Amino acid sequence: MDFKELLLKRESTRNYIDKKVEREKIIECIEAGRVAPSACNAQPWKFIIVDEDSKVKELSKCIYDPVIGMNKFALQAPAFIIAVREKRNLTSKIGEIVKKKDFTSLDMGMAIENICLYATYIGLGTCIIGWFKEKGIRKILNIPKDKEVDLIISIGYSGDEKPRKKVRKNINDIMGVNEY
Ligand SMILES: Cc1cc2nc3c(=O)[nH]c(=O)nc-3n(C[C@H](O)[C@H](O)[C@H](O)COP(=O)(O)O)c2cc1C
Incomplete structure (x- = not known):
């Protein structure tokens, strides 16, 4: 699969077949999240795998x-993968205050998208x-x-036949060239 194909294939899977996901595959996905960029390399995240039937049900x-x-x-x-927001490092904290930016949320989003893309790459479906x-x-x-739970990712084998068409804004509505 080339990268563009992967981008188009990743979608929110809301239909899972009754098949357990191999724990090693979930760990591989988290490994993809681990290498994501973050402000000041703070890596303000912890990902909890929940794959034990009784806990999955409760959750x-x-x-x-x-x-x-x-x-x-x-x-x-x-x-499920539970994305927990951890303490950021001092430089990121100072940066957030000085620049009035929510770097931590941005960081979490980067790692989570890495996880979802990698899951797609290895044949799994996810939904944030x-x-x-x-x-x-x-x-x-x-x-x-x-600790704050930022987002949850459901993960499993998709029951959908082929990816849905992406419903997105037009490129000209989201892009500026050399000005706003
Ligand atoms: C921060 C965030 C929160 C989301 N929360 C939910 C949710 O609670 N339930 C759900 O079904 N989808 C949720 N989604 C998935 C979005 O609805 C989905 O990404 C969007 O409609 C685009 O569709 P696609 O992922 O299939 O391309 C969430 C996505 C993001 C990024």
Whole structure:
């Protein structure tokens, strides 16, 4: 697969077949996240693999929101990666304050996209999930109170036949050349 093909193939998978994901493959994905860039090389992340059936089930109940019918697909996801925001280093912290930029969120996004792209590359489907009950997740996984769960990635073998067409803004609407 060439890189452009990979970019187009990566999509949010919300339909998983009933097949366990090999732990080594998930670790490979996290390895892809590990080498992502971050402000001042702070690497302000920790990724928790959840692939034990009972925990996956418990977690999925904190992700599916029956009130608004959001993230029902989580109930069939075979595994999750929980992206926990860790303390950034002093230089990144100073940079954030001086430049009034949320470097940590940007860093997390970079690592998470690396993970999703690599998962696609090795034949797995992922969905980045931002809507979940953080308190419940924290309790199930013993995540300390001072740590924030930024995002969750569901990961598994996709039940979809071929990638959907990308619905995106037109290039001219998102690009400026030599001025805004
Ligand atoms: C920060 C973030 C949070 C997201 N949260 C959810 C979510 O809670 N549930 C969901 O189904 N998709 C979620 N998504 C996936 C987006 O809906 C999806 O990436 C977007 O619609 C583009 O579609 P594609 O990923 O298939 O290309 C999230 C994506 C990002 C980047």
